[in-house]
Amino acid sequence: MSLIEIMKKRQSIRTFDTQYITETDYKKIREYINNKENLVGPFGNKGKIEFIQVTNNVSDKGIKLGTYGFIKNPQGYLVGATENSKYTLVEFAYVFQKLVLFLTELGIGTCWMGGTFNRNSFEQEVQLGEGEFIPCITPIGYPNQKQRVFDKALRYVVKADNKKTWDKLFYAETFETGLTKKEAGPFEIPIEMVRLGPSASNKQPWRLVLSADRKVCDFYIEHTPNYSSKLGYDMQLLDMGIAMCQFESACKELNIEGRWVIENPNLKLPNEHTEYIVSWNTY
CATH class of the missing domain: 3.40.109.10 (NADH Oxidase)
Structure with missing residues (x-):
């Protein structure tokens, strides 16, 4: 498989x-x-x-x-x-x-x-x-x-099967323009795998911005205020690692070559809870 x-x-x-x-x-x-x-x-x-x-x-x-x-x-x-x-x-x-x-x-x-x-x-x-x-x-x-x-009852309670739509998670060039599957080009499947990935309480904190030339995909986290603060660590950072794994695994299978870099493009952020994490650069 x-x-x-x-x-x-x-x-x-x-x-x-x-x-x-x-x-x-x-x-x-x-x-x-x-x-x-x-x-x-x-x-x-x-x-x-x-x-x-x-x-x-x-x-x-x-x-x-x-x-x-x-x-x-x-x-x-x-x-x-x-x-x-x-x-x-x-x-x-x-x-x-x-x-x-x-x-x-x-x-x-x-x-x-x-x-x-x-x-x-x-x-x-x-x-x-x-x-x-x-x-x-x-x-x-x-x-x-x-x-x-x-299991099915618990999935219903935590809304595990209610995934956010593309327009709530993914963007083209800036946070002001939503990204469609068609506009994602070769990254459609890798980005969809991010959307389908597991996340704590199904919050799906990942936000992706695809560059104009479709060669760079920037990963951001939109923190849920006070989420997991009692545990002493930011659990939603785990969700970002999951997103990276899902994205890269799909890219490799589709022969989309690239690498992870930390190069903040300094885009205008949509709110105070959003933070840059990492970028996928194609070769």
């Missing part, structure tokens, strides 16, 4: 089957997270990801891992750790989303979790370096096809 099809297919899974992760898949996951190249972001920041196997949400160490009742029958958790700064969070989420897509291709369900889990319990499982914390985790397991009613 193509990566674009995987991105279209992927949904958050909260109800898992009781089947253990197979030895074959377990080995593939281990090999992936043990390959240091898979854990490096576009600008060289390295994340940390550890795999914790569980039985009835209890780890091999006997630690009860808390997810506040949202997750049923997880067979393990992938736990991320990084430093709490803007670009380390963005790059870590880029790395973590690549892992999520890899798992989706294996037929393994995932669910990004940034706030609805007990950090203290997971911190007992992961060796944190100085200045590191756990920004997110994902439970993993094979989706339970017969018990998805809970």
Whole structure:
């Protein structure tokens, strides 16, 4: 299956089957997270990801891992750790989303979790370096096809399937002109993959501006005021890393060559909550 099809297919899974992760898949996951190249972001920041196997949400160490009742029958958790700064969070989420897509291709369900889990319990499982914390985790397991009613109900509550339209997210040259799919040219699919990507509470904080020559795509974040402030970090920065991963993955599949750069075009911003993050430059 193509990566674009995987991105279209992927949904958050909260109800898992009781089947253990197979030895074959377990080995593939281990090999992936043990390959240091898979854990490096576009600008060289390295994340940390550890795999914790569980039985009835209890780890091999006997630690009860808390997810506040949202997750049923997880067979393990992938736990991320990084430093709490803007670009380390963005790059870590880029790395973590690549892992999520890899798992989706294996037929393994995932669910990004940034706030609805007990950090203290997971911190007992992961060796944190100085200045590191756990920004997110994902439970993993094979989706339970017969018990998805809970998942569907929760998707309805959080409006997970109600994605914003292009005119609310994407712009041509300035923030004053909306971008249509036709005007996006070769970037139509990469930009659509950004729109379809997961985000915290489905806020979709990404805003993209495509240059007049269609060679540069600038990524901005429109912060939701006070969102995740109680957690001590900006969770929406993770959404920007996810957006970068979705965009780049589609570009690579479509043979659109480019690279990430931090070169602020200093456009007039639509409001005080909008901030420049990164740009994709085509070769």
